Structures are given as structure tokens and as C-alpha cells.
Amino acid sequence: MKLIVAVIRPDRLNEVLEALYRAEVRGLTVTRVLGHGGETDRVETYRGTTVKMELQEKVRIEIGVSEPFVDATVRAILSGAHTGEVGDGKVFVLDVGQVHRIRTGERDENAVTPRPLTEV
Numbered sequence: 115m116k117l118i119v120a121v122i123r124p125d126r127l128n129e130v131l132e133a134l135y136r137a138e139v140r141g142l143t144v145t146r147v148l149g150h151g152g153e154t155d156r157v158e159t160y161r162g163t164t165v166k167m168e169l170q171e172k173v174r175i176e177i178g179v180s181e182p183f184v185d186a187t188v189r190a191i192l193s194g195a196h197t198g199e200v201g202d203g204k205v206f207v208l209d210v211g212q213v214h215r216i217r218t219g220e221r222d223e224n225a226v227t228p229r230p231l232t233e234v
């Protein structure tokens with residue numbers, strides 16, 4: 115299992131959600147966040163040069179998926195979030211040790227986006 119964490123432009127969220135839906139990915143968390151892309155913004159002040167980090171509004175998406183869904187999930191995010199301009203964001207893929215579905219007690223692959231029907 116993986117936890118896919120993406121930071122994207124807020125105005126690309128609907129495109130990403132549609133692409134995820136088409137990829138049959140279900141179950142995700144969306145949070146409004148502030149981010150900085152790493153560029154150093156130098157600002158001249160009366161005391162000399164200082165560094166200012168401008169924070170941009172971004173959206174963070176977290177999706178727990180079973181292995182067969184990892185590639186399709188990443189592709190859906192890349193296609194939905196891409197503009198080609200600086201600030202499109204990042205996708206991180208993290209290994210996950212355990213997942214528990216609280217309602218049923220189901221674990222791991224049974225608790226996240228399931229295998230494709232063809233593999234059941």
C-alpha cells in the first residue's frame with residue numbers, strides 16, 4: 115500500500131478529482147494549505163538584502179491506495195494538475211505500514227481503493 119500525497123494548484127482540483135474518478139480511485143482527503151516552491155525571493159530593505167518566503171495557496175490531496183492503483187493514481191494527478199508553469203506542485207509516494215477501516219475492522223488492501231475487478 116502507498117499513501118500518495120500531492121500538492122497542486124487549487125484551480126486544478128476539479129480536473130484532478132475527475133481524473134481520479136475516471137481511474138476508479140475512491141477515498142481521499144483534501145486540505146487547503148500554504149506552500150513555497152523553493153525559489154529564493156530576495157527583497158531589498160533599508161537594512162540591506164533580506165530573504166522573504168512568499169506562501170502560495172495550494173491544495174494537498176492524500177490518497178491511500180493498494181499497489182495495483184499506484185500508477186493510475188499518479189497518472190491521474192499528473193494529467194489533471196499539469197499546466198507547465200512554475201508552481202504546478204509535487205506528488206509524493208510513501209510506503210504505508212498498515213491501514214485500518216474503523217467501521218468494519220478491515221485491514222490493509224481491504225481498507226483502501228480495491229484491486230481492479232479483473233484481478234479479484
Ligand SMILES: Nc1ncnc2c1ncn2[C@@H]1O[C@H](COP(=O)(O)OP(=O)(O)O)[C@@H](O)[C@H]1O
Pocket residue numbers: 121122148149150151152170172199200201202203204
Ligand atoms: N520539496 C517540497 N516539499 C513539500 N512541498 C513542496 C516541495 N516543493 C514544492 N512543494 C509544494 O508544491 C507547491 C508548488 O511547487 P513549486 O516548487 O512551486 O512547483 P515547480 O516545481 O513547478 O516550481 C509549493 O508551493 C509547495 O506547496
Ligand SMILES: [Mg+2]
Pocket residue numbers: 151152153201
Ligand atoms: Mg519549485
